[in-house]
Amino acid sequence: MDRGWRARRADRGEAAAGRGGRGPPAPAGPEHRGQDPAHTVNDRPGAEGAAGLTDAEIRAEAELLDTAERERRQVRQTTGVHPHMTVDEAYRVQAAWLDIRLGRGEQVVGNKIGLTSRAMQQAMSIDTPDSGFLTDAMVFAPGEPITAADFCDLRLEVELAFVLADDLYGAGLKVDDVLDATDHVTAAVELIASRTPRTDPATSRTRTVVDTIADNAADAGIVTGGLPVGPRDLDLRWVGAIAHRNGTVEETGLAAGVLDHPANGIVWLARRYAEQGLSLRAGQVILSGSFTRPMAVSPGDEFRFDFGPLGSFDIPIV
Structure with a gap:
């Protein structure tokens, strides 16, 4: 395939330096496994641990979500026990869950x-995006059968x-900075899963953004x-996609539906990291946000995703 864009990047010399100012160097040592710039409970974005839940309570919620993931069953909502949990505390739970997974040998990829x-x-009822982590255990190949029961x-x-x-580092980043720092853009499908129910059967509470953030922003994988x-x-902005299920068009969408430009979400994330003195790292994959509704799946479904000039791929569900 044509690799002219790589040559153009080299001609501009863009591959040599971080955009918006290079962030602080990644700390060395076993506490910083993988490519995550900082994964510990107390130093990830939103993880300042200033008030509210104790570290033990945060860890307990992370362990419960990890159990749900490993045992493939939903558990009670996080806010069912901690109804006043804040967004920052939810990100602390997410960071603690990532620590658990890194302890099993997973590596952060984005x-x-x-x-x-x-x-x-x-x-x-919010006015801002949310974010989650991606590890190597969450990466699937195009055409690889996905087992719904997993x-x-x-x-x-x-x-x-x-x-x-x-x-990518800096509070003043803009879309152009994201584009300058990007090696390439590719078609993607996110696998989303909810380790907590939409409506908690015990409390009748509806799942909130706090529950979702603690639950790794519902992220389960990427193709x-x-x-x-x-x-x-x-x-x-004008990149579109057609999602076919079993030969029938299920969803269509345009990338402009993601904050007017898909790079805007990355601007938001990089700025959020910069508040903690952190950067997004070269080599990471950033899922920029969905421009279709989530599609439920059933065993036997055959999905085909057509991104026009960005090509197409299949995902069979078993």
């Missing part, structure tokens, strides 16, 4: 950004994935495929 559409933000309430969402060539393109080869 991040996902969620709640990027106005409709989803209104439904959750997930809690599995659904699929259509997205674009940005693969970073350079670090990338098709044809990678340079970040400036196309107007990414």
Whole structure:
């Protein structure tokens, strides 16, 4: 395939430096396994641990979600026991869960950004996206059969994935900085799963954004495929996708539905990291946000995702 965009990047010299100012160097040592810039409970974004829940309570909620993931069953909502949990505390739970997974040998490969559409933000009564982590255990190949029973309430969402060539750091980052720091953009599908129920049977409480954030922003996996393109080869707002289920069009969408430009979510995430003195790292994969509704799946479904100039790939559900 044409690799002209790589040559153009080299000609501009963009692969040599981080965008918006290089962040602090990644600490060395076993406490920083994988590619995550900082994964510990007390130093991830939103994880300052200032008030409210104790570290033991945070760890207990993370362990419960981890059990739900491993045993493939939903558990009670996090806010069912901690109704006043804050967004920052939810990110502490998420960070503690990541620590548990890294302790099993998983490696961080990137991040996902969620709640990027106005409709989803209104439904959750918020005005900002959320984010979660991606590890190597969450990466699936295009065409690889996905077993629905391995997930809690599995659904699929259509997205674009940005693969970073350079670090991204700084509170003043803009879309151009994200594009400059991106090696390529590729078609992607996110596997989403809910380790907690939409409505808690014990309390009748509706799941909140706090529950979702603690639950790794509902992220369960990623499939990338098709044809990678340079970040400036196309107007990414106009990249569309058609999702077919068993030969019938199930969903269509346009990437402009993600905050008007799919790179805007990455701007938000990089700024959020910068508040903690952290950066997004070169080599990471960033899921920029869905531009279709989540699609429920059943064993036997055959999905095909057509991204036009970005190619297509299949996901069989078993």
